[in-house]
Amino acid sequence: MINTIVTYDDIDGPLGNYFNKSYLHIDELKSQPNLSITGLSGCNCLENNISKIIPPVNQQNFVFVGLSHGAEDGFSLMGADNYVNVNNANLFLNSFFYSTACHIGKELSKILLSHGCKCFIGYTDVSEAPLNEEHExxxxxxxxxxxRNFYLTTSSIQVLYNEMIAFTDEKFIELANGNDILDAMALVRNRNCMIIVGDDANKQLTRLDFDV
Incomplete structure (x- = not known):
């Protein structure tokens, strides 16, 4: 079973709907074999809840997904409180940590890895939602x-990251050719600040290594 915990701040004023749609994009995979997805919505994005829900799964490999805001200093994920931060980073031992939050790739990623996180994918700067809702x-x-392809294939995390960058490049060209220049530029800025962090061996892990 691949244990997956997803936090999504659906009550955020400007981006709650976007975070909720992001969660549904993952949750629709729950019928896949050997996949368990536990969602924590906005009012439950609390440090206290994280301290309860993570320990039962973190002695083996698991996946954590953060769909919310990130602090400007890059040190925490923000929901109802700063629910992932330096104080509870040790809970993410053995995790594949994936987040669309702003900034956390620049500081929180390093803290998580120092506490035994296997691999991290996320943004080092502002992650932008589109101006045109049709492009959400x-x-x-x-x-x-x-x-998504981590769950649907047996490709390594590194290969999946590379494919994501290539896929985003294709969509950037489509938007630019369609005269959606502002959203095209936002998409390429997102691509440029999305990073993968982890040692080379852990970047080669696949979903099979997380099926515990």
Whole structure:
């Protein structure tokens, strides 16, 4: 069973709907064999809840997904409180940590890895939602491309990350050719600040290594 915990701040004023749609993009995979998805919605994105729900799964490999805001200093995920931060980073031992939150790739990623996180994918700067709501599904598809295919294939995390970057490049060209220049530029800025962090061996892990 691949244990997956997803936090999504659906009560955020500007982006609650976007975070909720992102969660549904992952949750629709729950019928896949050997996949368990536990969702924590906005009012439950609390440090206290994280301290309860993570320990039962973190002695073996698991997946954590954070769909919310990130602090500007890059040190925490923000929901109802700063629910992932330096104080509880030790809970993410053995995790594949994937987040679309702004900034956390620049500081929180390093803290998580120092506490035994296997691999991290996320943004080092502002992650942008599209100006045109018609492009929301496209942006979500791009930034969660590696995660969805983690569950659907046996490709390594590194290969999935590379494929995500290539996929985003294709969609950037489509938007630019369609004269959606502002959203095309936002998409390429997202691509440029999306990183993968982990040692080379852990970047070669696949979903088979998380089926515990």
């Amino acid at each position: 599904d496209l942006f979500i598809e791009c930034e969660l491309h590696a995660l």
